[in-house]
Amino acid sequence: MIARLPMTLTGKLASLYAIATLIILACVGTYLYRALASQLAARDDHELVEKIEQFRHILLETPDSAAIIKDKHRFIDAAMGHHGLIVMLVDVNGQTLMKNHDAAGALTPSQIVPIGQEPHPRLIWNWEYASGKTARTIVAWAKLDKAAEPVKVVVGRTASERTQLLADYLQEVLAAMIGASVLAALLGYLAVRRALRPLKIIASQAHSITAQHLERRLDAHLAPPEMQTLVASFNAVLDRLQDSFQRLSQFSADLAHDLRTPLYNLTMQTQVALSQPRSNEEYIALFSSSLEEYERLSRMVESMLFLARADNAQVALSVQALNAFNELQRIADYFEGIAEDAKVKITVDGQGTIAADPALFRRAVSNLVANAIRFTPAGNTVRLYLERGSTSNVIGVANPGSGIEQAHLARIFDRFYRADQSRSRSGSSTGLGLAIVDSIMKLHGGKVEVESVLNGMTTFRLRFPVKPPS
Structure with a gap:
């Protein structure tokens, strides 16, 4: 089985443009064709009315039926100059006095215009003058000059001329539609190709972006x-x-x-x-x-x-309503011995609840407390507190010290990043503590913030949302 090659975007747009053009031209051509056919039919009907009035006028100047038979050419000449025109004069007995066409169809008009009434296009009907052939026909009584009996005037026009004209017009319309569609496809292809040229340039730029050139960007x-x-x-x-x-x-x-x-x-x-x-x-x-x-x-x-x-969301949370003061006090008690060795005090403030996973909450706060004790000068205090808010509750860990330079604040949560390079070889630190805190807060739908003043207070804030993620 031969696989079909996918059409290019340029080809698709050009094809759609050509199809749209063809549909529009078909609609316009159909409208114009119908309008022309209607106008031609109206013109023919108007000429039939005029022609039957002409023959009525001629018959008023004709003394009797014998004069019609004797001078047929007078009436035939009046019918000349109009292609497809059928004229017949019939007396009251049904005898044909004159005709210019070998029409053999039975003449059974639905209406005959009486003497004294002007003919109207609505009185025109379709007469089958031959097998399978029809003509738009109007029939009227006409008065002779001296004869008492009137003459029936039959004037019809075949559709051959109008049909041929419409057929020729239809061919021209179809040829114009096909030509215009081909031209539209060609122009559409060129226009789309030109319009998509910037995309090719952008695609080339994207192709040039590699692992060695990730700094490049699309224009x-x-x-x-x-x-x-x-x-x-x-x-x-x-x-x-x-x-x-x-x-x-x-x-x-x-x-x-x-x-x-x-x-x-x-x-x-x-x-x-x-x-x-x-x-x-x-x-x-x-x-x-x-x-x-x-x-x-x-x-x-x-x-x-x-x-x-944590990065792959494989850590299952067991969120509970935790008593913040009790949890912080438990952490403070755990670090009491380490704090005494460092000659640092730990205080706990605040009352309220925190919606968090107990184990992860303790791990995050413990990492911050361990860092705070490590960098707090002897004789000072590490403060743990709770701040309640409308959308989030904040657990804060604040300690005095040398502080963190502003250049390091944006990166201290990166893995293995240490603001204090002099302690980079400390066996008690892996450089992952703050990165773990950041991941724990993201798992809870919250975030960790830091504020530090050189030779002043450094404060880490854990913002736990009031409504944790499900």
Whole structure:
């Protein structure tokens, strides 16, 4: 079976343009054809009325029936000059006195115009003057000059001339329609091809966009107004794709760097330990150090798996109405020992409920509290609080410290990004804590915000919607 090749857009539009032109011309041609046929019929009927009036006038100057038979050419000459005209003069006895055509059809008119009444086109009827042939005919009584008996005048006109004229006109109309449709298809093809030229340029631009040239964009000025929105949307997709690609590249680089450090430490420690015999105490110290590195790798892998599941919406939420004060106090109690070691206090304020998944809520707030304790100078306080709103409830974690520079605020939720590079090698941090907080808030249909003043307060706000997503 031969597969059909798809028609190009240019060909489709040109074909549709030609078909539309053909339909319009057919409608116009049909209207003009009918109008011409109606006008020709009206003209013929008007000539029949005039002609029968002419013969009535001639018969008024004719003394009797014998004069008609004797001078037939007078009446035949009056009928000349009109193609397809049938004229017959019949006396009251049905005898034909004169005729200019071999019409053999039975003359049974529906109406005969009486003497003294003017003929009218509505009195014209179709007479079958021969087998299968008809003529528009009018019949009237005419008065002779001296004879008492009138004469029946029959004037008809065959449709042959009008039919031939209409046939010729129809052929011309059909030829014009076909020619105009072909011309419309050709002009439509050229016009569409010219109109689609900017799209070909845009397609060429799109073809040049590769992974190595994601910074390139489509030129919206080349697109027609109807497609500028599409081009702008495509450019927006490229912006997001470039940003995601850059983030992925940075993530891969950061991941390799963070995995390399513990793996390098494990390798070096093992090589040193195997270089010569060691005491039990030295092996125990080696195993303890290796265990820390393994735990760090385990936390990193666990965090990466959580982020992967969150990105693909594979984390099932179990949203409940949580007592915010009790939850924050539980988290504060958990970090009490760490806070005492850092000589930092934790306070909890606010009453109300939060619609959230309990486990994810605690994980998000715990990540923020752990960071707050780490960066809070000794002798200061980390504050946990609740702010209630009409559309969202806010959990805040605020702490004093050196603060975060504005250049880092937009990226601190990126994976493996650390604003404080001096702590990038800290074994207690994987660089994924804030990224996990951001993912947890997106799962809840909320968002995380940060506000920081250098050498002042740094505040993270978790906005949980009052009506969480189903």
